[in-house]
Amino acid sequence: MKKLFKFFLVFFKIGAFTFGGGLAMLPLIEREIVDSNGWMTKDEFIDSIAVIQCMPGVIAVNTAIYLGYNLFGFWGTIFGALGSVLPSFVIMIVAAEFFLTFRDYPVVQAIFKGIRPAIAVLIFSAAVRLGKVVEKTPYNIILAVGSMAAISLLNIHPIIVIIAAALIGITARRGHTQNENAD
Amino acid sequence: MKTLIELFFTFVKIGAFNFGGGYAILPFIEKEIVINNGWLNQHDFIDLVALSQMTPGPISINSATFIGYRLAGLISAAVGTLGLIFPAFFLVTTVAATVKKYRTSYWMDCAFLGLRPAVIGLITAATISVGRTSLVDIKSVLIAAFAAVLVFKTKLHPILIILASGTVGGIIYGL
Numbered sequence: 344m345k346k347l348f349k350f351f352l353v354f355f356k357i358g359a360f361t362f363g364g365g366l367a368m369l370p371l372i373e374r375e376i377v378d379s380n381g382w383m384t385k386d387e388f389i390d391s392i393a394v395i396q397c398m399p400g401v402i403a404v405n406t407a408i409y410l411g412y413n414l415f416g417f418w419g420t421i422f423g424a425l426g427s428v429l430p431s432f433v434i435m436i437v438a439a440e441f442f443l444t445f446r447d448y449p450v451v452q453a454i455f456k457g458i459r460p461a462i463a464v465l466i467f468s469a470a471v472r473l474g475k476v477v478e479k480t481p482y483n484i485i486l487a488v489g490s491m492a493a494i495s496l497l498n499i500h501p502i503i504v505i506i507a508a509a510l511i512g513i514t515a516r517r518g519h520t521q522n523e524n525a526d
Numbered sequence: 527m528k529t530l531i532e533l534f535f536t537f538v539k540i541g542a543f544n545f546g547g548g549y550a551i552l553p554f555i556e557k558e559i560v561i562n563n564g565w566l567n568q569h570d571f572i573d574l575v576a577l578s579q580m581t582p583g584p585i586s587i588n589s590a591t592f593i594g595y596r597l598a599g600l601i602s603a604a605v606g607t608l609g610l611i612f613p614a615f616f617l618v619t620t621v622a623a624t625v626k627k628y629r630t631s632y633w634m635d636c637a638f639l640g641l642r643p644a645v646i647g648l649i650t651a652a653t654i655s656v657g658r659t660s661l662v663d664i665k666s667v668l669i670a671a672f673a674a675v676l677v678f679k680t681k682l683h684p685i686l687i688i689l690a691s692g693t694v695g696g697i698i699y700g701l
Contacts, residue, residue: 360685361582366652371684386642393641394625396648399544400614401584408615412622420619424611431583432607435591436600438577450700455580457695458688459660461673463653465684468677470649476642483643490647495654504644512640513633 347415347422349380354407354426359434361403362458368403370465372410373472382414385476393509397502403427486511530605533597536563537590537609544586544614551586559589565597586610665698 353375361368369392376382383391391413395405407427411419477483486508493499536558544551552575559565566574578588587607594606628634661667669691676687 356685359582360688361584362688366649367656369649369652374684389642389645390638392648393638393645394621395618396645398614398617398621400541400611400618401544401586403584404587404611405614405618408618409622412619413626417619420615424615428587428607428611431581431587432591432603434581434583435577435588436595436603438581439592439595450696451580453699454692454696456666456699457669458692459656460666460670461688461691463657463660464670464673464677465687466649466656467653468674470646470653471678473649474646477646486640486643487647487650490644491650491654492647494648494651501648501651504648505641508640508644509637510640512638513636516636516639 347418350382350411350415350419351422351426353380354403354423355429357403357407358427359430362455362462366402366466366469367462368406370469372403372406373469376410383410385473387413389473389476393505397505401427482515529598530602532563533565533594533602534605534609534612537594537606538612540586540590541610542613544610555586555589559593565593570596669694669698 353372357368357371357375360371373388377385377388391406391409395402395409398405404424404427407423408420411421411423413419415422474487477487490504490508493504494501540551540555540558543554556571560568560571574589574592575585577592578585581588587610590606590610591603594603597606625634657670661670672694673687673691676682676690677684682690
């Protein structure tokens with residue numbers, strides 16, 4: 344119960360500080376789930392992201408539900424989903440009440456201009472840290488750079504990239520024995 | 527009551543087709559909310575987008591809460607938001623259970639070995655897309671450098687780094 348509540352708080356925090364949407368919440372989730380609480384290894388975390396990216400919906404909420412299920416079963420999904428949704432819910436209701444009066448304050452805009460570059464750096468740091476657990480074989484490097492180029496340069500949808508990578512993984516490693524692939 | 531049910535199912539629909547996340551879903555929300563149901567006018571919708579950019583949280587959740595609240599208050603805000611996450615809830619739980627069951631199988635293991643480097647590439651691509659829109663002048667590059675020092679040289683929590691960068695932004699852009 345105590346752990347469930349802690350899990351709820353983790354995603355509440357993440358929900359309250361996710362600016363920029365999508366993978367912007369990744370460094371925060373990684374810090375909380377892998378580093379601070381040790382609920383998952385980096386490998387397990389990367390695997391989870393791959394699966395989560397293939398599903399429709401809000402990444403932060405899906406991550407909360409997926410990790411919640413894996414860590415704490417059914418109640419984990421409920422606590423995770425509520426934790427990740429509540430901050431936006433409260434903030435939007437307050438915002439709808441005081442409808443947009445603060446939007447045009449220059450200082451508010453200035454603060455957000457400052458936050459955005461930091462988000463880019465934070466996301467990059469997640470790639471660096473998670474990349475450490477992936478072996479630096481030529482095969483893996485080509486897959487990583489290829490995936491990045493496919494998305495950034497060719498505008499290919501991430502879901503297609505993920506499915507392709509899974510198929511490549513299956514084809515390329517077919518000769519390997521079960522033991523070599525076990526972590 | 528009828529409106530509440532309509533609201534719920536409209537957001538179930540939006541949640542079920544919410545591929546790509548973030549702004550990719552906006553045209554769909556606009557069609558459902560502004561054009562099909564007339565729950566919000568065009569002007570309010572644009573304000574909603576602006577507001578979503580300035581507040582934390584995913585834009586589709588923001589939209590569901592905001593539209594629900596404007597429609598009939600707190601309860602409809604909750605109904606819209608729950609509707610939005612409803613499809614994901616079932617899908618994600620089912621997928622999580624399936625993956626857990628077969629995770630140790632040989633084929634699944636091979637697939638994940640291919641996926642890991644791809645995920646690193648994916649995250650790098652997200653960095654590039656955020657960087658493109660946020661690194662726009664010397665000041666923003668300086669803030670990024672400042673954040674990079676905090677991220678890579680200290681053990682500061684990401685939330686503190688976000689707050690610190692916001693403060694620096696407030697000072698150098700505001701003054």
